[in-house]
Amino acid sequence: MPEGDPLDTIANAVRTESVVKASRFVADLVPVADLEDAEAVIAEVRREFHDARHHCTALVVGDDGGRQRSSDDAEPSGTAGAPMLAVLRGARLTDVVAVVSRWFGGTLLGTGGLTRAYGGAVGDAVAAASRVRRRRMERVALRVGHEAAGRLEHRLRTWADLTGGADVAAGVYGPTGAVFEVATLPEHRDALHQLLAELGIPYDLEDLGTEVRRLPVEP
Template sequence: MVDYKTVLIPDETELEIKKSRFINLVFHIETEAEAETILAEIRKKHYKATHVCWAYVLNTNPRRQKASDDGEPSGTAGKPMLEVIDHRELKDVLVVVIRYFGGIKLGSGGLIRAYGGGASDVLNHCTVIKKQFSDQLQVVVSYASYGGLSNGLLERDVIPVNEDFGENVTLSFQIPVAETKEFLAWVEDKTNGTAQIIRGEQAFVDVVEA
């Protein structure tokens, strides 16, 4: 499994270009069915819109992507939106640009700039996260070992997701898979081989991009 970038929560922006209103939306999705459900709701809400154009990319192997011009000239809406998503290397993302026509035609070049610009605008505004494929680890240590290990973790800037103080101290971590081997070797050295390691299932962890 490979780390990838996506959006955290839905977001919305709006642009006016030559009297046309462009409402730009972004959603995190994980299946085509989710995309279709969201699009159906948008079409119902914006039933008076002139066009509801969209593009999405899924984190599948092989990658699954789709786009729609929804009546705009071919290649002037869905494709530029898809190119914006690709340029930002985002996956599991649906971008929708809704147009309310204002009476002035934009031409093919103007439409490409408007729909690509709408996608860029909402992606600039939203929160992007990294889906980091990680090992779920528990490190069980004695109280005698805890102090030195805790200080070492501060120096490494590694923060446990949970600390449980019982008969022993159990520290829970989400460590990127590529870093697990080195991290466990460090824990073993720091605790003189006394730490007990419990491995959980590997999973994607959300990391907010700076």
Template sequence: MEDRYRTVARGGVYESEVKRSRFLCTLAPADSEEAAQEVVRAVRKEHAAATHNCFAYVIGPQGRLHRASDDGEPGGTAGTPMLQVLLGREVRDTVAVVTRYYGGVQLGAGGLARAYGGAVSAALDAIGTVERRRLALLTVTADHQRAGRLENEIRAAGHAVREVSYGADVTFHLGVPEPEVAAFRGWLADITAGGAACAVEGTAYVTLAP
């Protein structure tokens, strides 16, 4: 199982022009085929008057589920180049839809492939990607007296803090690489003199701060 992968940072649209044809690349996170298809449907509805709405998506940390569509462009000139960009840049859980408004100039097979693949590549550069890593999900509980210093120490150590909740005690929800859990427990005991509790609540992919 992959322990880390990259995905698009957020949803967004990037527009480019090639020989008077407009290309609008919509990128969005999608962690299932259903979510990806919903984005495709939404773009096709929004741009129903467009000449083509081609798509490609890659689902899962290993990218085993992927699909592409030329949506009427010559076979292999749109969806496949788009998919190749996503796979080549190791972007996962992402859907790309490239909307084309024809500008009256034929691009040829090579020109189409460059235009569609280039639209996805440029959109990824503009919108950006983030890393997601498979981490053990930990809850650390401490009293209010220790909590401020403990939070500073946790963040300074580079651990991914997902949430902090306040009640009778303060609970930190964070992610730690599985091989490092034992070391984290020891570190926590040292800096709190045994005054904090730590529990593991499974694993999940967590988006890391850029």
């Protein structure tokens, strides 16, 4: 992944279940927008599984995964939240919360067993989730006269389809010409400028900064 890109996230909530020495573990992995959203998910799981003995959690939010939290929820310190968080970090995911609800089966698992069980539960959920790649796109506005607008739009759209890493918004036409907003991956920046040079038409280019966009969900 190029430097500066945000971490991946997941497309939809997933739920998996496992049993370890008669203890039942249900893992919920849910995409979230922020910490408040994550707390709401945790509260909802607690309400749904109110009879579970533990609801251990781990969450990562922010483009760079800079905000992280975990909770053992009365399990021995370091045996639940930390290994759950380690799985999320190892998978390079952000804007997700994991909640693992446990029903005690009568057999003590020990610290090592708990660590493996909670980490494994989140690992199963991550494996079942549809991953969404997010990339930081560079945005520019291209202004051209009416006489060149049609030609430019056609070439831009053809180029965007071929690269697979660019997007051309619908042109906005005004009294003096048209404006096309183009979002492209950083590695395609030079190709865009080369295309414009080959067209040989007068244009004005305005840098609109960057934004994070979701790319198609990976299979």
